[in-house]
Amino acid sequence: xxxxxxxxxxxxxxxxxxxxxxxxxxxxxxxxxxxERAGVSRQTVSNAVNNPDLLRPDxxxxxxxxxxxxxxxPNRAARNLRTRASHxxxxxxxxxxxxxxxxxxxxxxxxxxxxxxEAGYHVLLFAGDGHDPEAGYADLLxxxxxxAFVVTDTYLGxxxxxxxxxxxxxxxxxxxxxxxxxxxxxxxxxxxxxxxELATRHLLDKGHERIAWIGWRKDSRIGEDRRSGWTRAMxxxxxxxxxxxxxxxxxxxSGREASAHLLDSARPxxxxxxxxxxxxxxxxxLRDRHLRxxxxxxxxxxxxxxxxxxVPPGLTSVRQPLEQVAVEVVKALExxxxxxxxxxxxxxxxxxxxxxxxx
Amino acid sequence: xxxxxxxxxxxxxxxxxxxxxxxxxxxxxxxxxxxERAGVSRQTVSNAVNNPDLLRPDxxxxxxxxxxxxxxxPNRAARNLRTRASHxxxxxxxxxxxxxxxxxxxxxxxxxxxxxxEAGYHVLLFAGDGHDPEAGYADLLxxxxxxAFVVTDTYLGxxxxxxxxxxxxxxxxxxxxxxxxxxxxxxxxxxxxxxxELATRHLLDKGHERIAWIGWRKDSRIGEDRRSGWTRAMxxxxxxxxxxxxxxxxxxxSGREASAHLLDSARPxxxxxxxxxxxxxxxxxLRDRHLRxxxxxxxxxxxxxxxxxxVPPGLTSVRQPLEQVAVEVVKALExxxxxxxxxxxxxxxxxxxxxxxxx
DNA sequence: TGGTCTCATTGGAACGATCTAGCGGTCGCC
DNA sequence: GGCGACCGCTAGATCGTTCCAATGAGACCA
Numbered sequence: 001x002x003x004x005x006x007x008x009x010x011x012x013x014x015x016x017x018x019x020x021x022x023x024x025x026x027x028x029x030x031x032x033x034x035x036e037r038a039g040v041s042r043q044t045v046s047n048a049v050n051n052p053d054l055l056r057p058d059x060x061x062x063x064x065x066x067x068x069x070x071x072x073x074p075n076r077a078a079r080n081l082r083t084r085a086s087h088x089x090x091x092x093x094x095x096x097x098x099x100x101x102x103x104x105x106x107x108x109x110x111x112x113x114x115x116x117x118e119a120g121y122h123v124l125l126f127a128g129d130g131h132d133p134e135a136g137y138a139d140l141l142x143x144x145x146x147x148a149f150v151v152t153d154t155y156l157g158x159x160x161x162x163x164x165x166x167x168x169x170x171x172x173x174x175x176x177x178x179x180x181x182x183x184x185x186x187x188x189x190x191x192x193x194x195x196x197e198l199a200t201r202h203l204l205d206k207g208h209e210r211i212a213w214i215g216w217r218k219d220s221r222i223g224e225d226r227r228s229g230w231t232r233a234m235x236x237x238x239x240x241x242x243x244x245x246x247x248x249x250x251x252x253x254s255g256r257e258a259s260a261h262l263l264d265s266a267r268p269x270x271x272x273x274x275x276x277x278x279x280x281x282x283x284x285x286l287r288d289r290h291l292r293x294x295x296x297x298x299x300x301x302x303x304x305x306x307x308x309x310x311v312p313p314g315l316t317s318v319r320q321p322l323e324q325v326a327v328e329v330v331k332a333l334e335x336x337x338x339x340x341x342x343x344x345x346x347x348x349x350x351x352x353x354x355x356x357x358x359x
Numbered sequence: 360x361x362x363x364x365x366x367x368x369x370x371x372x373x374x375x376x377x378x379x380x381x382x383x384x385x386x387x388x389x390x391x392x393x394x395e396r397a398g399v400s401r402q403t404v405s406n407a408v409n410n411p412d413l414l415r416p417d418x419x420x421x422x423x424x425x426x427x428x429x430x431x432x433p434n435r436a437a438r439n440l441r442t443r444a445s446h447x448x449x450x451x452x453x454x455x456x457x458x459x460x461x462x463x464x465x466x467x468x469x470x471x472x473x474x475x476x477e478a479g480y481h482v483l484l485f486a487g488d489g490h491d492p493e494a495g496y497a498d499l500l501x502x503x504x505x506x507a508f509v510v511t512d513t514y515l516g517x518x519x520x521x522x523x524x525x526x527x528x529x530x531x532x533x534x535x536x537x538x539x540x541x542x543x544x545x546x547x548x549x550x551x552x553x554x555x556e557l558a559t560r561h562l563l564d565k566g567h568e569r570i571a572w573i574g575w576r577k578d579s580r581i582g583e584d585r586r587s588g589w590t591r592a593m594x595x596x597x598x599x600x601x602x603x604x605x606x607x608x609x610x611x612x613s614g615r616e617a618s619a620h621l622l623d624s625a626r627p628x629x630x631x632x633x634x635x636x637x638x639x640x641x642x643x644x645l646r647d648r649h650l651r652x653x654x655x656x657x658x659x660x661x662x663x664x665x666x667x668x669x670v671p672p673g674l675t676s677v678r679q680p681l682e683q684v685a686v687e688v689v690k691a692l693e694x695x696x697x698x699x700x701x702x703x704x705x706x707x708x709x710x711x712x713x714x715x716x717x718x
Numbered sequence: 719t720g721g722t723c724t725c726a727t728t729g730g731a732a733c734g735a736t737c738t739a740g741c742g743g744t745c746g747c748c
Numbered sequence: 749g750g751c752g753a754c755c756g757c758t759a760g761a762t763c764g765t766t767c768c769a770a771t772g773a774g775a776c777c778a
Contacts, residue, residue, distance in 0.1 A: 027443075028501050030764055041728050046766060056726060073501040077445065078764035080436035081733050084386075088483070093472060098668060106465040113452060114486045122504075124447070125482045127472045142387050142432040145481075252669055280669040287671040292646075307666045309457060310611055310639040312646040389734055400758045405736060415756060437734035440763050721778085728771065733764105741758075747751085 029070040038066040049074060088124045089116055089333065090146035092136055092160075094153055095128070104303050104320065105152060108174065111326035112150065119330050121147075134163050141169050148333050150174065161185065172332045174325060176346055178221040186332035188325050188347045192222060192302075195318035195351035196229030196272055199300040202316070202353055203270045204237055208298060212268035213245040214258045214278045223247070226274045226302065244268060248278075255281020256288075263289070269297055270359070276301035276308050279315055283358075298359040314356025321349050388429040397425040408433060439503075447483045448475055448692065449505035451495055451519075453512055454487070463662050463679065464511060467533065470685035471509065478689050480506075493522050500528050507692050509533065520544065531691045533684060535705060537580040545691035547684050547706045551581060551661075554677035554710035555588030555631055558659040561675070561712055562629045563596055567657060571627035572604040573617045573637045582606070585633045585661065603627060607637070614640020615647075622648070628656055629718070635660035635667050638674055642717075657718040673715025680708050 035042045040063060047054045048063040055063070066072075080086045091112070093105065113123050124146055129135040137160065140146050149171035151160050162180055164171045173187040203211050213230045216223030227245070234241050243266050248254035255278035262268055263285065273279040279301030286293050293299050294313045301308050304319035328347045390401045397404065399422060406413045407422040414422070425431075439445045450471070452464065472482050483505055488494040496519065499505050508530035510519050521539055523530045532546040562570050572589045575582030586604070593600050602625050607613035614637035621627055622644065632638040638660030645652050652658050653672050660667050663678035687706045 028503060031766095032764080042764090043729080043766080044727060047727085050766080054726075059726080071501060073498060075440070075764050076502045076504040077436050077439035077443075078733090079766075081434070081440050081735085081764080082766045084436075084733080086436065093469060095469075098665075109484070110452060110454075110486075113484045117486050123484045125468070125472045125484060127469075127476050139432060142430060143435045144387060145435040277669065280671070284671040287651075306457075306664070307669055310636065310666055311670050312639070312643040390736095391734080401734090402736080402759080403757060406757085409736085413756075418756080434734050437763090438736075440734080440765085441736045443763075719778105722776085724775080725773085726771100727773105728769105730768090730770105732767075735763090737762075738760090739758105740760105741756105743755085745752105745754080747753105748749105 028075070029072045030075065031072075034063065034066045034070055034072050037070065038063045084144065085147050085337075086145060087121050088146045089121050089148055089150055090124045090126060090137075090140050091150045091152065092126055092128050092133075104305070104322070108152065108322045108326065111323045112329065115323075115326040115330045116333075119334055121330070121333075133160060137164065137169070141167065147337055148172070150329055150333075170333075170336045172329050172336065174329060175222075176348075186336060186345055186347075188328040188332065188349070190320045190325065190349050190351050192226040192318075192351075193229035193232070195302065195320075195353075196226045196274075197233045198229075198351070198353045199272050199302075199316070199318055200230050200233035202355070203272070203298055203300065203359060204233065204239075206298070206359065208270040209239055210244065210266065210268045211239075211270045211272060212259075212262045212266060213241070213272055213274075214255055214262070214282065215245070215247050215274035216250055217247050223274050230272050250275055250277055252277060252281045252284065255279065256284040257281075259285040260288070271297070271299045273299070273301050276303045276305045276315065276317055279317070279358075280307060280311070283311065283315070293358040300353075300359055304354045308354070308356070313358060316356045316359040317354050318351050319354045320351050324349050387434070388431045389434065390431075393422065393425045393429055393431050396429065397422045443503065444506050444696075445504060446480050447505045448480050448507055448509055449483045449485060449496070449499050450509045450511065451485055451487050451492075463664070463681070467511065467681045467685065470682045471688065474682075474685040474689045475692075478693060480689070480692075492519065496523065496528070500526065506696055507531070509688055509692075529692075529695045531688050531695065533688060534581075535707075545695060545704055545706075547687040547691065547708070549679045549684065549708050549710050551585040551677075551710075552588035552591065554661065554679075554712075555585045555633075556592045557588075557710070557712045558631050558661075558675070558677055559589050559592035561714070562631070562657055562659065562718065563592065563598075565657070565718065567629040568598055569603065569625065569627040570598075570629045570631060571618075571621045571625060572600070572631055572633075573614055573621070573641065574604070574606050574633035575609055576606050582633050589631050609634055609636055611636060611640045611643065614638065615643040616640075618644040619647070630656070630658045632658070632660050635662045635664045635674065635676055638676070638717075639666060639670070642670065642674070652717040659712075659718055663713045667713070667715070671716070673717060675715045675718040676713050677710050678713045679710050683708050 031042045031045050035045045038045065040059065044055065044059065045063055048060055052060055116123055126136045126140065137149065149164060149169065151171050151173045152175065158177060158180065161173055161177060161183065165183055165185055171185060173185060176187050176189040177183040200211060211234065213227060215227045218224065231241050246258040246262055248258045255273065259271060259282040271282050273282065279299050282299050283293055286297060291297055299315065301315050301317040304317040308315035308317040390404050393404045394401045399418065403414065403418065404422055407419055411419055475482055485495045485499065496508065506529065508523060508528065510530050510532045511534065517536060517539065520532055520536060520542065524542055524544055530544060532544060535546050535548040536542040559570060570593065572586060574586045577583065590600050605617040605621055607617045614632065618630060618641040630641050632641065638658050641658050642652055645656060650656055658674065660674050660676040663676040667674035667676040
């Protein structure tokens with residue numbers, strides 16, 4: 001205790017002299033400082049913070065007063081070392097994709113940060129090494145810098161997910177395990193087919209019958225899933241889909257070319273697209289031909305990106321409930337970290353349709 | 360040492376039995392494990408990691424072989440505790456703003472994550488408590504969870520910056536200290552006036568003479584700065600600016616109304632806007648009046664957001680060099696953490712113009 | 719009175735890393 | 749020959765917290 005006293009004294013004796021002029025910030029108070037002030041042991045202060053109901057009410061009040069007065073909060077590093085937990089969630093962000101309308105991830109990150117704060121977690125961002133996607137994960141894992149990961153880019157066969165699963169690293173995926181059906185990790189996803197079905201029905205209800213589809217290449221499971229919603233809604237009303245679909249890359253120019261081609265070959269009165277990026281390609285074509293989205297022809301995108309919200313006359317778009325996704329992801333993480341042997345389960349959410357001028 | 364042996368043995372004895380089936384992940388190897396395998400002391404392994412040139416080459420090789428074989432990386436929590444540094448940079452993200460074209464922060468976050476990785480730092484995101492913006496900062500600061508902050512939203516009188524400065528918390532601002540001229544923290548900013556000047560000159564060179572300005576309200580320092588670039592370029596060519604400017608809120612509808620009003624009252628042939636959001640408002644008005652951006656009339660925005668990149672026919676926009684900003688921010692952070700008494704200095708960068716169909 | 723049980727609190731050990739002081743040996747210098 | 753500096757490496761202390769076993773005080777019952 002005397003050592004502690006000395007240390008405290010050394011610190012607080014600095015304070016008056018350098019508080020206004022010195023460049024060095026003073027060390028924050030520690031458990032021992034609070035304990036001494038409150039006249040209890042370190043452990044009691046620790047309990048006051050972590051298990052308040054173990055203390056007698058009057059002791060608790062005294063300790064809390066000291067905590068307040070000194071402005072104490074537990075040192076993260078020391079706590080992490082002892083408890084073997086960092087209360088950090090790692091999330092990898094891919095390279096920024098310019099020229100696309102994809103703002104899904106940004107909206108999701110926002111929601112995730114908000115939600116995990118309420119659960120006592122912070123979000124640690126890391127970048128992928130270009131040629132070695134797993135490097136970032138491995139490093140954070142071995143140095144026990146994060147408690148768990150959130151994996152978002154499960155589009156392409158989900159290599160990270162299986163890599164993490166092999167190493168028994170705790171993680172939750174945003175996106176269902178398309179191929180690896182035997183995987184046992186928790187996941188949360190949005191029912192894309194339900195979204196495009198919603199979009200197609202919306203157009204059908206407006207009287208459209210020749211509704212075209214512009215989606216992604218056939219090897220994209222997400223693309224095929226979204227496409228199936230369109231087919232389902234069309235067939236439900238006994239309408240044909242042949243000749244009305246196009247599958248291309250997820251770029252503006254692909255959407256532009258595909259829509260031009262479809263307009264010539266199939267004369268659709270509306271387009272449903274697998275992404276806002278493709279929908280913007282359609283808008284380019286309409287502009288080229290002096291057609292007006294919403295007046296002459298309807299267009300619906302997917303993601304409800306900022307672009308959809310601000311482009312004239314407003315792009316109707318399928319909106320993923322990312323706030324809910326974040327909530328479910330954090331819920332799954334908490335379950336995972338509380339009792340690891342829990343078997344992984346999936347949660348499927350339903351999107352909504354943000355209706356704007358383009359339809 | 361024998362305690363260490365016991366602990367290792369306890370751990371590794373678990374390994375074969377549960378490696379494939381057990382739910383509990385095994386503890387990663389520690390310094391002591393590596394030391395024992397290499398036949399050296401813990402400190403020597405530590406040196407091999409942090410000061411390799413202190414070791415004899417053969418010892419170094421032996422230690423590195425052990426590190427490799429065991430897959431060791433230093434435990435972050437322990438290192439942080441001892442060195443009183445977390446190698447984390449805190450950055451607050453505000454509430455997601457829907458309905459605007461502002462993607463600046465997202466692009467910046469990407470760049471910051473990439474750049475700080477190279478400098479050995481990770482980015483910790485945290486959300487602002489709605490009514491108490493400083494709460495998040497205070498908490499992270501007192502618990503020594505981050506080494507420094509990056510402050511980005513310096514628009515509104517910069518309350519965070521002065522709050523942090525008072526507490527002598529290390530931070531770097533993206534955005535100059537507009538009001539607090541006596542502030543001593545490092546900052547990085549982009550010369551907005553140079554950007555709008557560039558934009559205006561571009562239009563002048565195309566033959567436009569009646570170029571209108573749509574900016575933010577007069578109490579926005581950034582808005583006035585950007586406006587000054589337009590005025591400068593116009594006056595330089597002896598052109599008047601009176602009656603050609605409008606100052607409104609940063610929303611689509613404000614831009615829409617302002618541009619409609621200006622078109623009626625001043626008949627401009629081009630618009631320079633303080634943001635992409637306002638520029639999108641102009642595009643709305645043009646659509647309403649069956650005018651075509653780029654053909655009948657030119658429009659230039661500010662930020663080079665995704666919207667600008669994908670909207671037909673492409674919105675010319677002033678592009679902030681966010682990658683460079685991130686590099687300078689990280690550079691300033693490193694300086695700050697290496698020698699705190701360094702006096703804060705500012706770095707001003709110059710934007711470029713991304714020319715697209717709208718001009 | 720003495721024994722058992724609970725309750726609130728305590729001191730010491732431990733987490734895994736780095737810091738500090740210091741070891742014996744060799745070298746260069748006056 | 750004596751002195752100090754340097755080399756490569758080591759043992760012990762230390763960072764601030766939580767875990768663990770044990771403490772003394774009091775209540776209760778026999």
